[in-house]
Amino acid sequence: MALPSMAVAADSQMVKRLKVMKKCELCNLSGADLSGMSLARANLAGANLRGANLEGTDLSRANLRGAKLDGATLKDATLTSADLRGAHLNGALLTGANLKWTRLERAWIRKADLRGAKIQGTRFTGATLEGADLRDTNLKKTNLAKVILRGVNFSGADLEGHRFGGLNLSGANLTNANLQRANFTKAILIGANLAGANLSKASLDNADARNAKFASADLTGASLRRADLSGADFTGATLRSANLGGAELVGAKLVKADLSKANLQDSKMTGAISIGAQFIESNLRNSSLLSADLSRADFSNAAMGNANLGAANLHEASLEGANLTGADLRFADLRASKTGGTRFAGADLRGAKVTKEDLLYAELVEAKLDRDLMAALNIEPKKKPAADDSAATAAVPSQKTDLIPEKIEKTKLSVALVDIVTIPPSSDEIPHARLNWLYHAGDGSGRLFVVDMRGKIHVIRNGRVLPTPFLDIGAIRSKYLYHRHFETGLSIFAFHPDFTRRGRPGYGKFYTVHTERGSAPKGSPLPRKFASPIEQIIHVDVLIEWTVDRNNPDRINPASLREVLRVEQPHKSHNIAMLAFNPTARPGTADYGMLYIGSGDGGDTIYSGFVDAQRVAQDRTRPFGSILRIDPLADGDMPYTVPQDNPFVGKPGHLAEIWAYGFRHPIRFSWDSGGTGKMIIADVGQVSVEELNLGVPGANYGWSEREGTFVVDHEDQTNVTRLPSDDSKNRYAYPVAQYDNGEGTAITGGFVYRGKKNPDLQGLYIFGDYDTGRIFYVPVKNLIFGRQAKISELTLHYKGQPKTLLEIMGGENRADLRFGMGEDGEIYVLTKRDGMVRTFQPITGLQSNR
Incomplete structure (x- = not known):
């Protein structure tokens, strides 16, 4: 016990000497009390x-x-x-x-x-x-040159005119700071918070400000040329007269931001959310606003020549006086937009959601329009001159409005749709919860697991939602999870068939797919990575393996995370939408434990404006537009293995993981567990036909050469033609049931009913239309190659009254319909709009039409 007292004595002597000599080089004064002393x-x-x-x-x-002054108190020193x-x-x-x-x-x-x-x-x-x-x-x-400022808190600080060029301020807090005329050229501001800051006339040229927060900031006259602002939040910010030429604003949030008179020429705003933003008199020439949400935005008198607005949402936007000469507006939503004096000269509006009334006072010289819209506006289509007699033998166009004459009719087959439980909201705004998938663990517990795309998987036990989620990926990967677009977020899950079999490699294993921005977090095990077919990468689909918590079967162990594969996506839509193990495969058989992965074509046609521009759906060297099949369990350093019975194993120029290809968006597939064992695949069409297919290994399902049983017109993606007489040589696998877009806009797959509560649904494959919410059925026995099965519509009853799903949802204009299944074979109905889980019940006096 003597040593501490000696140390105190030594410190005391040093302090006395310090007071007198004002000198104590290299001495130990740790913990000493020198408060108030004069040591000038x-x-x-x-x-x-x-x-x-x-x-x-x-x-x-x-x-x-x-x-060494670590932890020292120098207050007011x-x-x-x-x-x-x-x-x-x-x-x-x-x-x-x-x-x-x-x-x-x-x-x-x-x-x-x-x-x-x-x-x-x-x-x-x-x-x-x-x-x-x-x-x-x-x-x-103050000179801050070459200073490391990561995570620094400058909130409210006066930094007017400071030079931060090239400095790393990632994660810094600059809220409400005075940054007028500050220089951030080539600075790194990833994830920095500049909300409410005064950045007027500041320079952020070539800065990296991905996912930074600029909400309510003043950037009047600021220069952000060629800055990377992907995912940044500019909600309510003022960017009047700002220069954003060539800036990256992919996925940025500009809700109610003021960009009047701003320069956005050559900027990339793909997927940006700019609801209610002001672009009055702004320069948006050659900018890319692919799939951006621009609803209620004001583009009055803006210069938008040659801008790419493909699939953009311009619903109720003001385009009065705007110049959109040569702009690409294919598949854009222009309904209820203001287009008085808008110049669409040479613009491409094919496939756009727009009416005659929306364009009544617009200038449409040389604009490209759909045939029906041209007819409504009394515009004569230009006829292509025939170069030779071969024009006479060209494929005969199909009648777009009546591709499939047989209509889908409601039958006497009726069911009651009943509410089961509401999933806790993940947002205060509609949609409150984005329910995308519901399935069971196959463990006899009767539990249901349901996905909210904002990052949570909830457990339903005995009709109640457990208070703690099974998995909250938003908490685990909060910096990476991306769910702003309607097809992004946590989308799907699958339980390994060995989930309950102790001692087996798949015991307790569970798989998910979600979308992320950026690279894998440091320290993550290396997964298999598939590159985007183009330079642009909007987000990455990540397949992860998890293990259930040993002490709590209602929770995933977050530390068990293991990345299996990553797919870089060139666009926001048509990602990995489906995971499933074949429930009919038995232990010891080749298909047992093999994971099927539904991978879309990356939204290529929607956003590029050209049918399958990168030809990914017919490219057997890439995973896009395919159903993949892997053994997801790790094998040494390999994140997964490829089953040797996959159809393209060992074939040069073929990706071994591909099980079948030629899909546009294989959004759902399932197997009939009741004896037929059929694999039924729902593939979303372009603008003409929605498909149901039977799964066959190695088959080519035709996209982008075929849409349903029609030939795709690569010159006009809104048009299809009849099959040629010698089509059999192509050996495409055609759908066994299909409907045209006069009946709905996007198919969503379901299941063959094999439950016990609704006997008249027995053996029916239940599916529906994503947007309209119509619920269809077809007997599984009628799904046969070479034939087209008749599709019928279920009549729904809700609280004793016949109603449509949209009416049941309270008058929504779209359903975002999804289906799920419990371990007992009962089918559940959910949507990405209202957060309610529903199921079917029989009605007294139910009549069968079969």
Whole structure:
């Protein structure tokens, strides 16, 4: 026990000597109380002052080079003109300290508290201020060159005119800071928070500000040329007269932002959310706004020549006086938009959602329009001159409005649709919960598991939602999860068939797919990665293996995360939408434990405007437009293995993982567990036909050469033609049931009913239309290659009254319909709109039409 007292004595002697000599180089003063002392011009170079109390101490002009002041208290201390070069002040308390003209070059000031400190003229060159708190500080005339500022807190600080060029401010807090005329050229601001900051006339040219927050910030006259602002939040921000030429704004949020008179020429705003934003008199020439949400935005008198607005949402937007000469508006939604005086000269509006009334006062010289819209506007289509007699033998166009003459009719087959449970909301706004998939674990528990695309999988037990989610990927991968687009987020899951079999490699294993922005987190095991077919990468689909918590079967162990594969997606839609193990496969058979993965074509046609521009759906070297089949369990360093009975194993120029190809968007597939064992695949069509297919290994389902039983017109993606007489040579696998877009807009697959509560549904494959919410059925026995099965519509009853699903949902204009299945074979109905899980019940006096 003598040593501590000796140390105290030694410290006491050093303190006395310090008071007299003002000198204590390399001495140990850790934990010493030096508060209020006058140590002006003292020499404390290299001294150990860790945890020392220097509150109110006068250290002006003192030599503290290389001193260790970690965790020291320097509150209200005077350090004017002191030399702290190379000193360590990590975690030090410097609130109210006077650091005017202090030298802090190469100092370590991590997580130090400098709130209210006076640091005008302070030199920080080469210092590390990572995580430091500089709220409400005045940093005028302060040199921050080559300073590490990751995670620093500059909230409310006065940084007017500061130069941050090339500095790393990732994760920094600059809320409400004064950054007028500040220079952030080539700075790194990834995830930084600049909400409410004054950035007027600031320069952010070539800055990397991905996922940064600029909500309510003032960027009037700021320059953001060629800056990467992907995923950034500009909600309510002012960007009047700002220069964003060539900037990356992919997936950015610009809700109610003011970009009047801004320059956005050559910018990329793919998927940006700009609801209610103002682009009045802005320059958007050659910009890309593919699939952007621009509803209720104001583009009055904007210059938008040659802009790409393919599949953009311009519902109720104002385009009055705007110049859209040569713009690409294919598949855009222009309903209820204001187009008085809008110039669409040479613009392409084919496939756009627009009416005659929407374009009544617009200029449409040389615009490309759909045939029916041209007829409504009394515009004669231009006829292509026949170069030779071969024109006479061209394929005969199909009648677009009546591709499939047989209509889908409601039958006497009626069921009651009953509410089961409401999933907890993940948003205060509609949609409250984006329910996308429901399935069981196959463990006899009777539990149901349901996906909310915003990142949670909930457990339903005995009709109640458990308070804690089975999995919350939003909490685990919050920095990466991307769910802003209607097809992105946590989309699907599958339980390994060995989930309940102790001792088996698949015991407790569970698989999910979600979308992310950016690369895999550091330290993650390397998965198999498939590259985007083009340079553009909007997001990445990530397939993950998890293991259930050993102590709680209602929870996933988050530490068990293992990435299996990643697919870089060129566009926002038609991603990996489906995962499933074949429930009819028995242990010991070749198909047992093999994971089927439904991979869309990446939305290529929708966003490029050309039918399958990258030819991915017919490319057997890539996973797009295919159903893949793998053994997802790790094998040594391999994240998964390819089954040797896959059809393309060992074939040069073929991706071995492909089981079948030629799909546009195989959104759902399932197997009939009641004896037929048929695999039924629902594939979403382009603009003409929705398909039901039977799964066959190695088959080519035709897209993008075929849509349903029709030939795709590559010159006009809204048109299809009849099959040629020699079509059999192509060996395409055609649908066994199909409907045209006069009946609905997008198919969603379901299941063959094999439950017991609704006997009249027995043996029927239940599916529906995603948008309209119509629920269809077809007897599974009628699904036969070479034939077209008759599709019928179920009559729904709700609370004793016949109603449509949209009426049951309270008058929604779209359903976003999905189906699920319980372990007992009962089918569930869910939507991505209202958060309600529903199921079928028989009605007394139910009549069968079969």
